[in-house]
Amino acid sequence: MSVTHAKGFIATGLEVGLKKSGGKDLAIVQNLGPSKAAAVVFTSNRAKANPIIWSQQVIADGVVEAIILNSGGANCYTGARGFQVTHSTAEALAQKLGVSAGDVLVCSTGLIGDQLPLDLITAGIETANLSETGGEDASFAIMTTDTHPKRSIVVADGWSIGGMAKGAGMLAPGLATMLVVITTDADVPPAQLDAALRAATRVTFDRLDSDGCMSTNDQVTLLASGASGVVPDATEFAAAVQQVCADLARQLQGDAEGASHDIVIETVNAASEDDAVEVGRAVARNNLFKAAVFGNDPNWGRVLAAIGTTTAAFDPYDVDVSMNDVMVCRSGEPGESRDLVDLTDRRVHVLIDLKTGDAAATILTNDLTHDYVHENSAYSS
């Protein structure tokens, strides 16, 4: 039930006519408390959509009553009128719920540059019927090119966490592109929520780099109701948040637009974690390598050509590269035959041993396929 699994939350998802393709396109989640603590991580793109600009103000005090999310339009680069649409959306929901508009987060996803029809949104809000079983509908309402909703739950000792995510294209770092709402009935203050969420996104969504493109609308929101009455151990809570984020990130990878392979790029024995991330990301963004994986071609030379563009500390002629456990490059020379590598499974594991230090990082990406080109060449038209 995603965001309504944890106690203290009600939600809904409804169809108000925003998506050309039809289907649910407006999701609402309300925190009934007793705590209204919240934390949000936003896109690091300087081109921020109007709901991002709005939500950055809302979260400043760490208190959130509700969040409303629409698919069918990003409300980005829509100027003063676009900001007014976001503002009015928050006000309409605040009035409906009897809370302050300044405690209502707004998220939007869809095409950049088109105005959202405010009348459809406000009419939808008026008819909305939030319930403790509305989490599933909400998870459908945030989908764009997703083929299925993404939901995750972690049950702990007396408290739990639930979450939903959307994201299938523009999956890049610094947040991987997505809208995510995570709810918990644990009793955790805003500062601790913020620390746990940032720590989790850093090693999950921020390391999902499907197509190198960063969105203008990314927002990962964590709401805590305290309805369980349990104050969890901080370490245990942070681990649970990370578990939900990692699970949702894997689901996003598995549903990336047009992808036929989920590629796990593991870089080990790096001088630093930053180096390992840089190396993994360079491979994740190499179109030639990603196209080769689509063709089930273990073209390891493209891995080495990609990592040679980084500033990470390593000797380019003393690197090992394995693909699906076959060491195709040993110390910068041909290793086992590339014919031994079987890339027919959806999951592909690339292991890069830099032989320099003891740091490691894993980047998730996808292959570059005909379907990716097809979906993204016909998105706005």
Next chain:
Amino acid sequence: MSVTHAKGFIATGLEVGLKKSGGKDLAIVQNLGPSKAAAVVFTSNRAKANPIIWSQQVIADGVVEAIILNSGGANCYTGARGFQVTHSTAEALAQKLGVSAGDVLVCSTGLIGDQLPLDLITAGIETANLSETGGEDASFAIMTTDTHPKRSIVVADGWSIGGMAKGAGMLAPGLATMLVVITTDADVPPAQLDAALRAATRVTFDRLDSDGCMSTNDQVTLLASGASGVVPDATEFAAAVQQVCADLARQLQGDAEGASHDIVIETVNAASEDDAVEVGRAVARNNLFKAAVFGNDPNWGRVLAAIGTTTAAFDPYDVDVSMNDVMVCRSGEPGESRDLVDLTDRRVHVLIDLKTGDAAATILTNDLTHDYVHENSAYSS
């Protein structure tokens, strides 16, 4: 006649059996002098092929007698044996021509990680017949996935420049991926050749970014015979070198693997040239934007999402973006209707006005197409 247009050069291109697809695969150019001055710009990739490592030693003294280039194999990540193949290739040609192997440049292009068959190369060298009309054959012999050879000539007052290039995939900056040989009969010393070549590549090949992928084998070589007896004006000479490089870069863009659009990204009113380059490159590397152009979809939001990831100085909400002269985004808000933009021509012009300073730069790229994915998913197999 490309590299044999200028006086003092002979060349050939022959088929020795390196390319699975058949066709000419070995090119040789000899400088008959009287001057043997040369300059080379190499890939900035830290993963360098064996011929790059060899050629970096050869060019150290600015003297080059000849250059030999093969397609059908990159000789990269082939270890000590691969370096020996490069060394032996230079020695075989040196013996044939009666020059020092230390004055023979070597270039290779093709798949990374496979050993080149040295015996085929040396047998080819023995039968090679260089002539003043061999430039055309040479331009065919360096082709890989190129659909046609690239050649350019500039005729000046008493001297001239001719060049040939190959490159159709892995076209990225810091040199755009390619092998280029440019010859001139002007009398120009190595240091001046080097300055002119670096100045030219910086604003031509280095601003061609077809697919974001940087090669391990890039080499742009400029050879001067002095056979015209003319010492050209330095500025005029530099301009001619740049003209040849720009012409060859445009030809490479026009033959990029699988491309259906040549995209010219012009960034103006930037705070610095570096900013303008960073902004243009961010757009050139955005797969979503490039796929949209393939679909003739003027999705300008993807331009703004791309440049929002840069560190360039500008206000993301006060940017103008025009596509083929239609200002679709004015001051960060929707401008003219995207329906007015016609993207059916191969050439697409994107104009980004940062409204910050007076610097500008132009980046050349291509769209992301089904054919790109197809060609690069089936390259090594």
